[in-house]
Amino acid sequence: MTYSIYDLLNSTISTMIPLLIVAVGAMVCERSGVTNIALEGIMIMGAFVGVWVIRAIEPDTNMLALAQSNWDKTLLLFAGMLVGGLVGMLFSWFHAYASISMKADQTISATALNLIAPALAFYIARTVLGGRQIFFKTVFKMNTVGFLADIPVIGDIFFQRVNSGLYVGIVILIVSWIFLYKTKEGLRLRACGENPHAADSLGVNIYKVRYRAVLISGFLAGIGGVLFSVSTAKSFEGTVSGYGFLAIAVLIFGNWKPFRVLFAAFFFGLMMTVGAQHTSIPLIQDLNLPDDFYTMIPYLATLIVLALSSRSSRAPKAAGQVYDQGTR
Amino acid sequence: MKFKEMIAKLWLGIKKLFVPSSYSAAVPSFIAIGFGILFGIFTMFIIWMLVITGVFTVDNDPQFFYGITLLLAGGFNQGMYSIGYTLYRAAPLILAGLAVGFAFRTGLFNIGAPGQMIVGATIAVYVGIRVSMPAPWHWMFALLCGMIAGGLWGFIVGALKALLNVHEVVASIMMNYVAMYSSFMFIKGNNLLDGNTSHTLGVRATAMIPYGTSAFFGGYVMNIGIILAIIAVIVIYIVLNKTTLGYQLKAVGFNKDASKYAGMNTKRNIMISMAISGILAGMGGAILFLVSGKYIFVTKDMMTAELMSVGFDGISVALLGLSNPVGALFAGLFLAYIRQGGYYLNLANYMAEMADVITAVIIYFSALSTALYALVKAKKLKFKSRTKSRKKIADEDAGGEV
Amino acid sequence: MNYVIEMLNICKSFGTLKANDDITFQLQKGEVHALVGENGAGKSTLMSILFGLYHPDSGVIKFQGEEVSIKNPNDANRLKIGMVHQHFKLVDVFTVTENIILGMEETKNGFLTKENSRNRIIELREQYKLFVDPDAYIKDITVGMQQRVEILKMLYRDADILIFDEPTAVLTPQEIDELMNTIRNFKNEGKSIVIITHKLAEVMAVADRCTVLRKGKCIGTVNVKDVNVDILAEMMVGRKISFDIDKKPARVSTELFRTEKLSLFNSEKNKFDVHDVSFSVRGGEIVGIAGIEGNGQTELVNIITGLKNLTSGNIYFKDEDITKKSIRNKLELGIGHIPEDRHKHGLVLDFNLSDNLILQSYYLPEFQKHGFLKKNEIFEHANDLIKRFDIRSGAGAVSRARSMSGGNQQKAIIAREISRNPELLIAVQPTRGLDIGAIEYIHEKILEERDNGKGVLLISLELDEIMNLSDRILVIYEGQLVAELDPKKTSFQEIGLYMSGSKKGVINHEV
Amino acid sequence: GEKTYEIAMVTDSGGIDDKSFNQGTWEGIKEYAIENDKSYKYYKPSEVSDAAYLAAIDLAVQGGAKIVITPGFLFETAIYAAQTTYPDVKFVLIDGEPHTADYSTYKTEENTLNVLFDEHEVGFFAGYALVYGGYTNLGFFGGMSVPAVQRFGIGWVAGAYYAADELDVALTFTADHYTYLGSFAPTPEAQTTATAWYNAGVSVIFAAAGGAGSSAMLAAEEGSNKWVVGVDKDQSGDSDAVITSALKGVGEAAIAALTDYYDGNWDGGRTISLGAAEGGVSLPADFSRFGANAAAVEAAYEAVFAKVVAGTIVVPTNDKASLAAFLTTLGVDNAALVAKAEPAPAE
């Protein structure tokens, strides 16, 4: 067996998908005019409960988990993601309430959520579960996806050794694009993020639109948290390794646009994979750099690309601003 | 005579600082703190009840009432000893908060304080180990080098933003990671590792920032870090409020276009601002590690737990302190105090993370309470004006009768 | 009487400020009703209440005799009330169509469809002669067109009651005429119209009745036929106003300022925003630049003052080439600048008044020593200007700029610029959105500068202002100067033709 | 009111549920205390520093501790001070020996007992067993480069080559597949790296990396016939891909020390080293995951275990030189790998 380009792309995909989903959520949120740096905290809460539920309902088999059918795994994963998403949504409600209804500073309420999530997850896990890790048994990666796996190239990349999260990610991306650009809700949402006063004067309920956007981002961040956990280890340990913050970076790098966000997530995932798999990539390994340098590659590369590409970056105009009918 | 005048003026200044205006601005923070602590106590109560009623079993049952006293007594639990410890822990928090708050005041969100603290600490420790110098100069030099390193790290983010329009939040997030791995490489590359462990060697005694009067504070942990932090608070307060530099930086922060129109170099100001913020964070990092028995670990977990987290705490401190230097001082002290209380919760069989839950709730309520406070204020005013106009109408009516 | 709308005893306060104090306003079916008053009189507030943006503290609104509650713009739309806001409410990055349909979108199988809406917009456009490209982005079209979009928004919603909040402030005379015609058309169709304006001539031209507000109170409603401009003005301000500016003949000295072939290329739009602009300003004269918004005035000022880098050309000040000099250099040399957008460029809204008054001079020895601000001097300076320029604000020198009214904010800027004693004053839209009292005052100050031998470059969209103040008029069209005119010998109509590009002269500037 | 707790544990940077020595120690303490009806409690220091460790020990003593157990070399300096400050309290230091911060003085008072483990021996058993079970392409994940982890790795390499030599099979173990992750928590990087290794042909990774091993387990389960060797505790329950674990009897050591203390047999002032001979390290008894080879592997393991106990095989410890020498006697030259095993010594 040797390492191939498919392995590289395969790992890239499993690294990027959680990032993509969370960033897409953040995109919807920011396009409506609410910044959301609470993603890290929301991911943690979503992952915590989602993985917990997976653990609770998965069959406690002692067979190699691979024996489970793809269908079972997918159902189980979807159950976990659904619960994680709902928990994320619930948790993000606090951000929505503070920053929309109470017109609070969006950084402050989000920072609070980021602080409380790990502490809470930790606390609950310790008290209720007796330890901070939640181990689960199922391996969600599917070896082959039916006949699709036999398609050359495409099959290798997309239909072998993937988990169903990949498809969820792609569906979410496409749905978000359709939602933003092809539905009236999307039009209204974007208007709220650009000029809420205009939207308001046309009878669009800014508060409702923004609430919905924050909750959507909470839902997606929760899903992202669960996906992150099941593709990172066999256990959840109360952390998502800063992916919530990275998702924000991906969003900005992606210039708040769906397919650019996809590209940004892919780029970051690729760099991450290159950094982690350097020993298998001759060209890169031959550089013979310190291990820590390889680990640093994704961050450094993103920084460089940003430096080269940020000149025209443009945030939604009203993002981060509290909407108050009274002000003009 | 002159001295007396000076004292009087100083007193007036202090009063002005704390009493009417600052006080009312701080009211929301106090409300939030109240809510946070209540929430903490409530949570502790719930846990206690759940254990008592046998819903959960734990190794050692929590002691609710004892826990409350420990929590509230915070940094006073072990008298002078724990006061010293609280002050020692507060210093880096204050500096991190000052760094973030300063940037906020100049319109920038420096989420890169963690990275700046890392490089500050790394360079200071390097100087502390590798350079040989006599006592007061050595630690000062190490501290200075740490500050410069932090400043440089901040400056890079500022330059990326000013010159290349890179969003400072992304740049900072990336720079945090770059700082961490660069620090690892730097430490390994310069053989700073203590061979038997995965952390750096201890800094030389001359490079440790002086630890205070031994008898008074139990002699071990209290150091002059808190004094350095207070000096930084004063300096930043003066810079922001009394100098042309502060004036410019604030102007650019509030309104970049108007500052440009007025002939200010906005790009340079953004870079200066980030550099100053970085210097403060770097100083915090250096102060954290120019201490006996404290080492930088070259593992991601430890770096995150020990350095990154303090940088992120800076955001909380800045927010709780309303981005005000003096506010950061009190917020930092408060956070250290409540954390110390959390540590003592160990004794009552609650977990120390309680302090984090409380802090988070406080931050959340401080966001809400600003709004609540504004609401209350608006209601009050409306009420006042209404009564006033009613009175006026009454007067007019009376006049009509005459 | 047949009223479509009655607003009875409306009260609305903001904090302690009574924006509307027991106001009664009645709109008849099929009339054009003007609403006038000084800045801050409460006109916009009253209409915002009618449109559902604000909620009255007390009072009753009746629609066709029946009491209604208008909680939000949707309610207003349902009652077929439409409003063109003083500050346009448009989404820059949306197309015209998207802006119009927002909130009333058509969908097919859940997806947005714009085809029908677009056709409807084109129909309306033809019917009312409101020409705009339905597919253009708002950020790319002129302010005049933006206003048409706002009007189309109302028409698209089948509004029968149309509210215009200061619709003419940004239009050319021709556009104003067109608008007046449009309004008359609406009236003929039986629509009822409210028009808020500071220009009393417009009231006389188009309105049937007029309601006057002052400081939140209703002064009265009159039939326009029964009054004249002077009566209206007196009702508004409470005193007599003289409309004639007492303008002495110019005593022109030597050339102060000159530009040679200034150009600015816009790579995004792939055209020149400013093209080969050459002109000069001498001491003691006011040179006015007339033009429709979006024809390069903003860009021209930006490159002269240094806010933007130019593509080519040279700028001379007192024969010195200052093209490459920094903004601060230019300020120090003696150029003053009253910016077009007082919130964006003119003020740091979160600074207090005294800090705003030293925005360009904080670093001078006058206000600092060793890098420390001299708080006392800064304070005295502010108090001095407050007195000299009659700047009114709640807390004097320490009021936050944000809390000041637009007129007083503008006065502060003018005070700051004039107190710096510049030799050349570039005044862009110095009276935009201000009431007649404030305008009168600012015009006086600008003339005073000229009479002191200073050069003034006046850029304004208000032809009145250009005509009344300028000693020479330049007309800009699509980035080029197309005419140089003598205000005494030209007419509004002629300038208007140049402004709209219908007439094009070539001016050779051999200076 | 305040309660007192006789047996105290102070944790280092990890929590009591770190799936590693903190947890092992804690479980041992609990077991003993519950059985013998003693009060027990753990304390978490407020930060990672000698001062904070000392403060936590103070707190424990004030809380009534008669015997304080501290797992981890990070406590060396703190215990050095505490043992003289509290002569009446007993200290059990696991994985370290008390010394001053600058290493100038090592001193173990009568009230202190140091417990070290021969991790290299169990690493050796694991390597030996895996190669014996037919797995000849190996990798190593270390949490961080500290002596105990280095010993695991060195033993693992030595044992693998020893078995390969015995069986005369070719062993693949490149320096590229030997790394210190710098983290004891699961990360996407660790998972990705493990995946790449498995894809490149590695069949077993010894994950001496606490929770980070969980990332390797995921990668192994996603592959086919890929395995992980667990560490410290029997981790077979955590994942079906854990073929065996390198056990380290921290819990047993804690229990032994407590038993001695409470039975009046306290014998401090010294350092004990727990290896195969003392029952301190071993592989778990269950070899079923070796499948068809289970019995053979078990037999081979027992044989080599006896040889190590008897001293016929001397397993290299935590320095490059002894590993290099050991490999040379086997006729193996893998200098790059040896260099990775004990990176960059300071000074």
Ligand SMILES: Nc1ncnc2c1ncn2[C@@H]1O[C@H](COP(=O)(O)OP(=O)(O)OP(=O)(O)O)[C@@H](O)[C@H]1O
């Ligand atoms: N949202 C608000 N909050 C506080 N005060 C307000 C608000 N909106 C208006 N005001 C105040 O109410 C008063 C009336 O304002 P309004 O905008 O109705 O005046 P206007 O007559 O439209 O003036 P202009 O001619 O300048 O448009 C002003 O003094 C203004 O300061």
Ligand SMILES: Nc1ncnc2c1ncn2[C@@H]1O[C@H](COP(=O)(O)OP(=O)(O)OP(=O)(O)O)[C@@H](O)[C@H]1O
């Ligand atoms: N959000 C607000 N909060 C408090 N006061 C406000 C607010 N918005 C406006 N004001 C008040 O509005 C007044 C300014 O009124 P307004 O904005 O109508 O002025 P303007 O002359 O129309 O200026 P502009 O042309 O900039 O609109 C000030 O007196 C200020 O106190």
Ligand SMILES: [Mg+2]
């Ligand atoms: Mg106005």
Ligand SMILES: [Mg+2]
């Ligand atoms: Mg108005």
